[in-house]
Amino acid sequence: xxxxxxxxxxxxxxxxxxxxxxxxxxxxxxxxxxxxxxxxxxxxxxxxxxxxxxxxxxxxxxxxxxxxxxxxxxxxxxxxxxxxxxxxxxxxxxxxxxxxxxxxxxxxxxx
Amino acid sequence: xxxxxxxxxxxxxxxxxxxxxxxxxxxxxxxxxxxxxxxxxxxxxxxxxxxxxxxxxxxxxxxxxxxxxxxxxxxxxxxxxxxxxxxxxxxxxxxxxxxxxxxxxxxxxxxxxxx
Numbered sequence: 001x002x003x004x005x006x007x008x009x010x011x012x013x014x015x016x017x018x019x020x021x022x023x024x025x026x027x028x029x030x031x032x033x034x035x036x037x038x039x040x041x042x043x044x045x046x047x048x049x050x051x052x053x054x055x056x057x058x059x060x061x062x063x064x065x066x067x068x069x070x071x072x073x074x075x076x077x078x079x080x081x082x083x084x085x086x087x088x089x090x091x092x093x094x095x096x097x098x099x100x101x102x103x104x105x106x107x108x109x110x111x
Numbered sequence: 112x113x114x115x116x117x118x119x120x121x122x123x124x125x126x127x128x129x130x131x132x133x134x135x136x137x138x139x140x141x142x143x144x145x146x147x148x149x150x151x152x153x154x155x156x157x158x159x160x161x162x163x164x165x166x167x168x169x170x171x172x173x174x175x176x177x178x179x180x181x182x183x184x185x186x187x188x189x190x191x192x193x194x195x196x197x198x199x200x201x202x203x204x205x206x207x208x209x210x211x212x213x214x215x216x217x218x219x220x221x222x223x224x225x226x
Contacts, residue, residue, distance in 0.1 A: 001172075001173075003155070034212075036212045036213065038156070038213075040156075045206055045216040045217065045218055045219050046148075046156065046206070046208075046213075046216055047216070048210075048212060048213060048214050048215075048216075051211075051212035051214070052212065057214060089155065089156050091156075091158075091213070097170055098170075099146070099158040099159075099160065099161060099170055099171075099172050100158055101158070102155060102156045102157065102158065103155075104155055105155040105156070
């Protein structure tokens with residue numbers, strides 16, 4: 001199972017929006033509505049931000065939103081804040097008895 | 112409060128064996144799979160394998176099959192990741208995760224393998 005493709009970096013000024021893409025295939029992203037997004041600050045464990053394409057866990061600000069079109073999922077962070085600067089990883093279900101696959105990761109910089 | 116608490120950092124030599132742990136609390140340990148994730152220095156996340164604590168059924172990524180063993184003891188709400196013969200390339204941070212969408216993560220265990 002190959003890693004999902006994400007851009008290595010993305011950036012925006014405080015208050016602006018940034019969108020990160022996550023491209024897979026019809027065997028993972030395109031085949032199921034089970035895409036998750038994780039935020040990881042340096043030296044910290046990943047944190048779930050979005051699950052099942054567009055659902056937010058309790059406590060995650062509504063500035064974070066997810067969507068999917070075909071084989072590409074996206075995470076949008078609106079109203080960028082300094083604390084949003086982190087690495088972001090997507091992950092997709094890829095069928096039963098398959099662990100799923102992570103994306104390559106995107107470093108978001110708040111300018 | 113759901114918590115996954117992992118064992119502490121380890122420094123080992125190549126060829127040595129190791130078992131690290133992940134103890135769950137604040138939820139029904141047998142309700143969700145426990146997954147293990149590797150993060151090599153400066154690199155991304157990789158799913159290694161997972162276990163259903165209710166019956167110890169396991170799935171492994173082909174990349175890790177045969178090199179690591181995942182187990183669990185539901186009586187003490189603890190999952191394990193073990194190696195029988197470490198390599199320098201096993202140097203990494205290892206995380207456990209649980210929940211229907213890997214909602215909850217342990218703090219990570221740093222494993223350093225060096226002669």
